[in-house]
Amino acid sequence: MNHASLAQNILAGTVMVTVVTSHVTAGPPVLLNDTLPASGSDVVGGQITFAAVFDGSRPLTYQWQFQDPSGNPPVDIPNATNTTLTISSLHLADAGNYFVTASNAWGTLPSTSAFFAVNPLPAATNNIVVTYANQTGLGGSTAFTPNWLIASNSLIAGAAPSSVGPGDFSRSAAGVPAVLTDGTFGQLVQDGNGAPNLVTCGTVAGGAGTSVIYTMPPSNVPGNGVGYDITSIVSYGGWVDSGRDQQRYTVYYATVASPTNFLRLAEVNFNPPNPLPAQSATRASILPAVGTILAKNVAAIKFDFDVLDPSVENGYAGYAELGVFGVLSIRPPTINTVPATCSDVVGSQVAFRANFGSDPAISYQWMKDTGAGGIPILGATNATLILSNLQLSDTAAPGYSLQASNASGVLSSTASPFIVNPLPTPNANGILVAPANQTGIGANFTPTWTLAAGSLIAGLLPSGVGPGIFNLEGCGGLPVLTDGKFGAIGGGINTALASCGPNAGRSITYTLNGPASGFDITNIITYGGWSDGGRDQQAYTVSYSTGADPTIFHTIALANYNPALPGTSGPSADRLTLFSSTAAPIATGAATVRFDFTNPLGENGYSGYAEIAIFGYPIPAAPQPMINSPHLMGGHLILTGSGGTAAGSYSVLTSTNVATPLSGWITNATGFFDGHGVFSNSLSFSALESGRYFLIKTP
Numbered sequence: 001m002n003h004a005s006l007a008q009n010i011l012a013g014t015v016m017v018t019v020v021t022s023h024v025t026a027g028p029p030v031l032l033n034d035t036l037p038a039s040g041s042d043v044v045g046g047q048i049t050f051a052a053v054f055d056g057s058r059p060l061t062y063q064w065q066f067q068d069p070s071g072n073p074p075v076d077i078p079n080a081t082n083t084t085l086t087i088s089s090l091h092l093a094d095a096g097n098y099f100v101t102a103s104n105a106w107g108t109l110p111s112t113s114a115f116f117a118v119n120p121l122p123a124a125t126n127n128i129v130v131t132y133a134n135q136t137g138l139g140g141s142t143a144f145t146p147n148w149l150i151a152s153n154s155l156i157a158g159a160a161p162s163s164v165g166p167g168d169f170s171r172s173a174a175g176v177p178a179v180l181t182d183g184t185f186g187q188l189v190q191d192g193n194g195a196p197n198l199v200t201c202g203t204v205a206g207g208a209g210t211s212v213i214y215t216m217p218p219s220n221v222p223g224n225g226v227g228y229d230i231t232s233i234v235s236y237g238g239w240v241d242s243g244r245d246q247q248r249y250t251v252y253y254a255t256v257a258s259p260t261n262f263l264r265l266a267e268v269n270f271n272p273p274n275p276l277p278a279q280s281a282t283r284a285s286i287l288p289a290v291g292t293i294l295a296k297n298v299a300a301i302k303f304d305f306d307v308l309d310p311s312v313e314n315g316y317a318g319y320a321e322l323g324v325f326g327v328l329s330i331r332p333p334t335i336n337t338v339p340a341t342c343s344d345v346v347g348s349q350v351a352f353r354a355n356f357g358s359d360p361a362i363s364y365q366w367m368k369d370t371g372a373g374g375i376p377i378l379g380a381t382n383a384t385l386i387l388s389n390l391q392l393s394d395t396a397a398p399g400y401s402l403q404a405s406n407a408s409g410v411l412s413s414t415a416s417p418f419i420v421n422p423l424p425t426p427n428a429n430g431i432l433v434a435p436a437n438q439t440g441i442g443a444n445f446t447p448t449w450t451l452a453a454g455s456l457i458a459g460l461l462p463s464g465v466g467p468g469i470f471n472l473e474g475c476g477g478l479p480v481l482t483d484g485k486f487g488a489i490g491g492g493i494n495t496a497l498a499s500c501g502p503n504a505g506r507s508i509t510y511t512l513n514g515p516a517s518g519f520d521i522t523n524i525i526t527y528g529g530w531s532d533g534g535r536d537q538q539a540y541t542v543s544y545s546t547g548a549d550p551t552i553f554h555t556i557a558l559a560n561y562n563p564a565l566p567g568t569s570g571p572s573a574d575r576l577t578l579f580s581s582t583a584a585p586i587a588t589g590a591a592t593v594r595f596d597f598t599n600p601l602g603e604n605g606y607s608g609y610a611e612i613a614i615f616g617y618p619i620p621a622a623p624q625p626m627i628n629s630p631h632l633m634g635g636h637l638i639l640t641g642s643g644g645t646a647a648g649s650y651s652v653l654t655s656t657n658v659a660t661p662l663s664g665w666i667t668n669a670t671g672f673f674d675g676h677g678v679f680s681n682s683l684s685f686s687a688l689e690s691g692r693y694f695l696i697k698t699p
Contacts, residue, residue: 028107030055035099036144037135038278041117042090046133049086049147052100052111060102067097067113074099090118115275124289128265131287132247134272137279139241143187146281150236154323155228156181156214162300165211171200171316177212185320188279190240198238198318201249201305206315210306214324216299227256227297229408230326231288235268235303237319238281242274246313247284252302259299266294271312281320292407297329327406331356333413337401339438339448340570343419343563344390348436348577351448352385354402354413362406369398369415376403395420414441426581427557436575437563443491447573449527455613456519457482457510463592466507472499472606478508486610490531490571496610497529500540500597503605509594514618516547518589521616522579526559526595528609529573536572537562538609539602544590553594556586560600573610589619623677625650625696637685639694644673651697652681658693668694 033053042048054060064080067073074097077085087094097113122129137144160178169177172194179186179199186197202208216228230253239245247270252262268284288294301324308317335355344350356362366385367374377385383402387394399417403410426432438447460482471477476495480487487496499505512519521544530536538561543553559576580586587593593614597606625644630637644650649672653665673679679696 025055025057026106027058029058029060029102029104029109031102031109031111033142034138035111035114036137037114037146038112038138039115039275040133040135041119041272042133043119043121043131044090044092045121046090046118046131047086047088048090048116049084050098050100050114051084051147053083054102054109058104060104062100062102064098064100065110069096092118092120094118125266127289127291128294129287129289130266130268131285132270132272133283133285134270135281136274136276137188137281139190139276139278141189141191143189144279144281145185145187146236146238146283148185148236148283150183150185150321151234151323151325152183153325154181154183155216155326156301156322156324157183159214161212162215163213165209165304165306167202167204167209168207169199169201169209171208175199177209180212180319180322181214183321185236185281188238188240188281190279195240195318198320200316201303201319202308202313202316203306203310205310206308208305208316211302211304212322213300213302214322226329226331227299228326229296229329230294230298230301230324231292231407232294232325233266233286233301234321234323234325235284235319236282236321237284237317238279239318240279241277242280244313244317245274245280245282246271246308246317247282247319248308248317249303249305250307251286252304253295253298254300254302255295255297256299257297262300262302263295267307293409296408298326327408329408330362330404330406330411332411333402333404336441337413337416338440338445339416339573340414340441341399341417341565342436342438343421344436345421345434346390346392346423348390348434349386349388350390350418351387351450352400352402352416353383353448355383356402356404356411356413362404365403365405367401367403367412368396369401370396371398374401374403374412390420392420392422394418429555429557429586430581430584431557431586432579432581433557433559433561434577434579435561435563436577437565438573439565440490440571440573442570444488444493445490445571445573446488447486447527447529447575449486449575451484451486451527451611452525452613452615453484454615455482455484456512456514456616457593457612457614458484460510460513462508463511464507464509464594466505466596468503468505470498470500470505472504475499475608478505481508481609481612484611486527486573489529489573489608489610492531494531494608497608498610499606500595500609501602501604501606502598504597505606506598507594507596509592510614511592512590512614515621517619517621518547518591519587519616519618520585521556521587521590521593521614522585523615524556524578524586524593525611525613525615526576526609527573527611528607529571530608531571533563533565533572535604535607536574537603537607538574538576539597539600539607541596541599542578543594543596544587545592545594546589547591548589550591554587558600562603585616587616590616625673625677625679625698627694627696630694632685635684635686637683637694638680639683640678640680641696642676642678644677644679644696645698646673646675646677648673648677648698650679652683652694653697654692654694656692662697665695
């Protein structure tokens with residue numbers, strides 16, 4: 001290149017300015033690097049890139065041309081006007097000669113024509129197809145690296161062999177087996193230094209390395225029940241000339257179930273034609289003919305090179321890279337479908353969960369099976385399935401299951417049968433007691449219910465405890481009833497429960513902290529269960545008292561639910577929800593709530609309870625009416641006042657002893673406040689009476 005430049009530093013105040021000028025080189029195109037690859041081949045569907053380098057200082061235009069093997073004149077390739085040409089998805093008609101012509105005002109210069117062959121896909125053997133590709137360099141001292149893209153996600157990337165057969169893997173080269181997984185091909189140069197970027201593999205007779213074994217990544221070593229499903233194997237090889245560029249080996253695999261027994265997978269045998277005494281690069285790809293899997297649950301791969309014909313390639317050949325590709329086999333579910341069985345009522349909600357724990361990420365699809373085969377649930381593609389606003393049509397048996405899939409196949413969790421029941425009939429107070437049940441499989445089980453926040457007794461201990469023991473058989477006792485969680489049950493683990501019943505803790509009372517006017521209770525939810533079906537019945541009477549009458553308890557409902565378990569001895573959990581069949585609260589003015597576990601009579605003398613939650617809202621204190629100064633008029637006592645509830649009722653009570661309990665005062669008159677909360681009343685009264693007291697009572 002002939003560049004001319006002029007640099008001047010000009011001092012302008014405190015600014016230093018540098019001026020550089022140049023001009024392009026005149027003259028015809030100059031070829032710096034000829035067409036690469038100089039020749040090559042691939043199969044239908046493959047890809048090839050050609051490149052040539054010209055003197056970039058000259059103003060040039062480029063045009064790639066193609067000449068078919070029949071000898072017709074070359075034709076321009078449309079839109080191929082750069083120094084590189086890539087042909088993707090090769091067809092048989094793409095076989096021929098390729099070169100690029102550089103042109104400018106001073107002349108035209110073509111690169112050397114490179115012949116490229118496109119071969120049909122070979123026939124499959126045992127559902128395996130082995131395809132071959134090759135590229136050659138220019139020979140001499142010009143370095144050559146094939147332009148294949150080597151994938152970076154090989155399962156053995158960067159790994160050294162776990163076992164090496166006899167022989168010398170660095171014969172005439174500086175390589176060791178680890179070079180086979182470094183993710184690069186390296187250069188081929190005829191400089192007398194051998195092939196330092198290659199590993200020498202071949203026969204014992206040739207003195208080269210005879211075999212290598214690679215164990216799949218250490219996080220999945222044999223013995224943990226899962227390996228890799230192999231999707232393809234690719235090997236790259238070659239030599240600085242055509243003398244030792246044959247790829248020939250047999251590949252074997254061992255499964256996790258039998259990690260020392262290697263099974264034959266395929267054989268590679270490719271010795272490319274090389275029309276020039278030039279650098280030669282080869283690629284062999286082992287692929288499944290149908291489907292995506294070559295071998296399942298693989299623990300190790302073995303490459304046996306001791307099959308090379310010594311009379312053909314001197315007993316060894318060069319290898320640049322080995323790539324093994326695949327996906328982690330799908331594990332059986334690490335968490336099978338939970339709950340194992342369940343039931344609920346119309347309008348409620350249920351969650352199912354399962355986990356396969358495989359990597360890379362697998363695709364999930366929940367299925368519903370009502371007896372005619374599983375049907376995918378639209379949009380249910382996570383490890384958790386939530387069904388809200390349950391309807392009778394959500395009932396399913398065999399039930400709900402999670403299907404997991406990746407390139408290695410499909411596995412399903414066990415099906416969980418599910419029953420949706422109609423809402424129960426309200427009791428005489430218009431209150432419904434709606435049951436739900438879940439069971440688990442194995443030692444421990446935590447139901448999938450979500451416990452709502454906002455319980456009026458969250459974190460509280462009872463204000464009153466009836467006789468009995470609440471921590472029989474290692475149960476957690478009273479604190480667990482309001483800790484806001486269910487916890488695990490099963491396998492004799494009962495610490496998440498309190499033991500309640502006729503032969504255990506008999507009753508508990510909770511005082512609701514709030515206004516003297518009390519609370520309107522909207523619903524009550526109780527959770528229970530046991531490590532088996534023997535003590536999972538919920539049986540109690542729930543009642544409440546008001547602040548005005550703290551010793552009088554009014555029954556809200558009797559709860560009695562003993563779930564029918566479908567042939568399981570695993571842990572059982574149940575839930576009862578008490579709510580009104582109307583918009584009215586289930587209790588009004590409640591100050592305390594009591595649970596009596598002796599009525600109805602439960603099973604075996606006691607049952608386990610995990611959580612009691614009471615929901616509602618405080619009742620605002622009623623306005624306190626004020627009485628104005630009373631006065632006598634015509635034998636009547638005139639009482640007036642204000643501050644009452646508009647249109648609300650009131651009673652005038654009287655007593656001669658201000659210390660008399662309210663229940664002992666006599667009703668003298670009744671009336672209603674007006675729209676402003678004002679009242680007026682005229683009571684017959686004798687002037688001879690003295691020491692009489694009056695008060696206004698509102699409901």
